[in-house]
Amino acid sequence: MFPADERKLLPLFTGHTPRRAAATCRYRCGNACAHEAPNTSDNPYFGDVVREIVSRRNVLKAGAVLAVAGAGVGVVAAPVAAAPGNPGEPGHGTGLDFDPVAPNTLDAVVVPDGYEQDILIRWGDPVLPGAPEWDFANQTAAAQAKQFGFNNDYCGLVPLPGQHGRHRERYLMVSNHEYTSENYMFHGWDPDNPTREQTEIAWQAHGLSVVVVERDRRGKLEVKLDRHYNRRITLTTPFTVRGPAAGSPLLRTNADPAGRTVFGTKNNCAGGVTPWGTILSGEENINQYFANADAVTDPVARARLARYGFPAGATERKWERFDDRYDLAKEPNEANRFGWIVEIDPLSPHENPVKHTALGRFKHEGANVIIAHDGRVVAYMGDDERFEYLYKFVSDGKYKPGNSRHAREHNKKLLDSGTLYVARFTGDSPAAEIDGSGRLPSDGEFDGRGEWIPLAHNDKSLVDGFTAEEVYVFARAAADVVGATKMDRPEDVEPSLKNRRMYAALTNNSERGNPGKEGATEINPRVRNRHGHVLELEERRSDNTATTFSWQLFLVCGDPAADDTYFGGYDKSQVSPISCPDNVAFDSKGNLWISTDGNALDFNDGLFAVPLEGRERGHVKQFLTVPAGAETCGPIIEDDFVLVSVQHPGELDGASADNPLSHWPDGGDSQPRPSVVAVYRS
Ligand code: FEO
Numbered sequence: 001m002f003p004a005d006e007r008k009l010l011p012l013f014t015g016h017t018p019r020r021a022a023a024t025c026r027y028r029c030g031n032a033c034a035h036e037a038p039n040t041s042d043n044p045y046f047g048d049v050v051r052e053i054v055s056r057r058n059v060l061k062a063g064a065v066l067a068v069a070g071a072g073v074g075v076v077a078a079p080v081a082a083a084p085g086n087p088g089e090p091g092h093g094t095g096l097d098f099d100p101v102a103p104n105t106l107d108a109v110v111v112p113d114g115y116e117q118d119i120l121i122r123w124g125d126p127v128l129p130g131a132p133e134w135d136f137a138n139q140t141a142a143a144q145a146k147q148f149g150f151n152n153d154y155c156g157l158v159p160l161p162g163q164h165g166r167h168r169e170r171y172l173m174v175s176n177h178e179y180t181s182e183n184y185m186f187h188g189w190d191p192d193n194p195t196r197e198q199t200e201i202a203w204q205a206h207g208l209s210v211v212v213v214e215r216d217r218r219g220k221l222e223v224k225l226d227r228h229y230n231r232r233i234t235l236t237t238p239f240t241v242r243g244p245a246a247g248s249p250l251l252r253t254n255a256d257p258a259g260r261t262v263f264g265t266k267n268n269c270a271g272g273v274t275p276w277g278t279i280l281s282g283e284e285n286i287n288q289y290f291a292n293a294d295a296v297t298d299p300v301a302r303a304r305l306a307r308y309g310f311p312a313g314a315t316e317r318k319w320e321r322f323d324d325r326y327d328l329a330k331e332p333n334e335a336n337r338f339g340w341i342v343e344i345d346p347l348s349p350h351e352n353p354v355k356h357t358a359l360g361r362f363k364h365e366g367a368n369v370i371i372a373h374d375g376r377v378v379a380y381m382g383d384d385e386r387f388e389y390l391y392k393f394v395s396d397g398k399y400k401p402g403n404s405r406h407a408r409e410h411n412k413k414l415l416d417s418g419t420l421y422v423a424r425f426t427g428d429s430p431a432a433e434i435d436g437s438g439r440l441p442s443d444g445e446f447d448g449r450g451e452w453i454p455l456a457h458n459d460k461s462l463v464d465g466f467t468a469e470e471v472y473v474f475a476r477a478a479a480d481v482v483g484a485t486k487m488d489r490p491e492d493v494e495p496s497l498k499n500r501r502m503y504a505a506l507t508n509n510s511e512r513g514n515p516g517k518e519g520a521t522e523i524n525p526r527v528r529n530r531h532g533h534v535l536e537l538e539e540r541r542s543d544n545t546a547t548t549f550s551w552q553l554f555l556v557c558g559d560p561a562a563d564d565t566y567f568g569g570y571d572k573s574q575v576s577p578i579s580c581p582d583n584v585a586f587d588s589k590g591n592l593w594i595s596t597d598g599n600a601l602d603f604n605d606g607l608f609a610v611p612l613e614g615r616e617r618g619h620v621k622q623f624l625t626v627p628a629g630a631e632t633c634g635p636i637i638e639d640d641f642v643l644v645s646v647q648h649p650g651e652l653d654g655a656s657a658d659n660p661l662s663h664w665p666d667g668g669d670s671q672p673r674p675s676v677v678a679v680y681r682s
């Protein structure tokens with residue numbers, strides 16, 4: 001932790017979109033925001049969908065909504081007795097009795113008074129025994145292959161079984177390494193002339209890391225160089241393709257004529273721990289790594305590439321110079337082998353990870369699983385791009401409880417067969433009251449109903465004009481046809497195990513309401529949405545397999561003093577400002593935790609906690625902030641520690657390895673290093 005006197009203020013960002021450094025946009029998502037969103041489908045607009053559903057299916061019943069309707073704007077202020085700091089009632093049973101961290105622009109992780117922090121692992125720290133010491137200026141691919149990768153995003157913890165008699169808890173900690181920013185990794189980086197060694201370092205800096213983490217005598221976590229479990233998964237690790245599109249001609253390449261084995265995973269963003277103790281991870285902005293989409297002449301193939309935003313010409317990193325699989329002119333199907341949910345079993349370190357075709361191919365943020373009442377498992381997923389969709393998968397098979405080898409092998413096949421759905425939402429307020437300003441409609445809430453529309457069940461397509469394989473590989477295009485609802489960048493989506501509702505972070509959408517683009521809808525109620533919102537969705541009878549649901553916007557983010565924000569009905573004078581929600585997580589009491597990416601209020605990103613039930617519902621409090629230029633990722637909330645992944649610290653306009661603008665976490669004149677931070681109560 002930085003002593004207070006070593007913290008220094010960093011310059012504020014200039015107005016990128018919405019508040020990300022140009023380098024973050026360039027390296028993470030291939031400048032997605034600078035391009036037109038690739039969803040140019042003419043899905044019916046919101047109002048049309050409402051009319052169609054009311055007239056043809058008659059599923060809407062006025063007033064039959066999840067939430068109690070208020071009498072007008074700004075309803076349900078919390079009673080005074082619910083104010084924070086009420087003596088003897090800290091957090092009112094929510095457990096959230098910390099004093100919120102103030103917004104800031106420090107080059108530090110800032111935690112509440114009474115808490116302390118440690119760096120658990122940093123980019124370049126050893127993962128495998130024998131990893132060489134970190135040496136920024138002399139990095140090699142061989143070293144990186146044994147070290148913690150770059151830009152860790154999601155983080156998951158799986159308890160290690162067989163701990164009876166041990167006095168120390170042990171976990172397997174799995175981190176995603178979403179992307180590389182070569183400009184920050186190499187002195188004298190020349191974007192026009194990357195070297196083979198730099199390229200191979202980047203291949204090894206992507207993927208995932210698995211490390212054993214143990215509590216020491218003081219209860220603090222420390223990383224162990226475990227010979228059995230510690231693992232690096234990179235762009236050269238073989239993955240097995242499974243599910244209904246495995247072996248499809250759409251997935252075959254010269255190197256893999258069977259279409260069943262893919263080397264590597266990349267752009268792994270968010271993820272989730274399954275009930276059977278594996279990790280799911282989403283391959284997100286994969287389009288930016290493949291060159292020469294314009295060289296593909298077949299019009300159908302071109303349209304499919306365009307729907308996923310594959311660029312013309314050379315890529316930013318120029319990997320196509322070193323491996324033909326990144327050149328679509330030579331290997332057009334290689335693109336189809338990324339954009340999946342992958343599953344890693346950290347307890348089986350020699351087993352190939354899996355790419356799950358049954359969960360569809362899109363720019364997967366992540367996936368989180370809940371066991372439904374009848375034992376089937378349901379995975380919720382978001383496609384993180386402007387005007388893309390929310391999906392869910394319902395398994396055919398049922399979860400077998402327990403950790404026996406038999407049960408685990410059974411459960412590890414659950415994501416191979418089932419039904420893939422996409423969400424369609426309808427609002428319950430008159431269209432005239434949804435004016436794009438974010439002002440609440442007269443019923444006091446942005447809310448309504450919706451349905452999950454099936455796209456495919458195993459080898460059976462449920463979309464006209466698509467084979468089942470096409471539905472899975474080009475899920476975006478299939479969802480266009482059935483009239484899915486265009487959302488404001490669905491990021492992390494996670495069901496609460498306490499109330500069975502699903503929470504989705506809709507981070508922002510700079511294009512909503514622009515000429516030629518869809519305008520405000522009740523579920524995406526602000527045009528040029530800079531601050532994002534958080535959706536709460538409850539399926540009929542809390543049955544996660546149900547195909548109908550009610551929904552409401554739990555948070556409409558931004559400055560609490562502004563008219564266009566909403567905090568679950570809580571008194572806005574008492575909440576922390578929050579902007580651009582990205583990851584969601586839950587603590588053991590069922591409170592929702594939200595991390596942010598791109599705070600458009602001109603402060604550093606942070607981690608926030610908010611109760612979902614009772615008088616404190618909507619009382620958002622900032623728990624920590626990350627250094628300037630960084631994004632808060634991968635929050636894990638345990639009863640006695642919090643883990644947070646600090647991605648791209650110091651990724652500020654004008655910064656580079658030759659001109660670092662952050663020195664977190666090592667201080668002095670060091671290079672910034674993406675890291676996992678552990679926070680404890682003092
Ligand atoms: Fe990698 Fe959707 O953030």
Ligand code: CA
Binds near residue numbers: 427522
């Ligand atoms: Ca409404």
Ligand code: CA
Binds near residue numbers: 269583
């Ligand atoms: Ca994310």
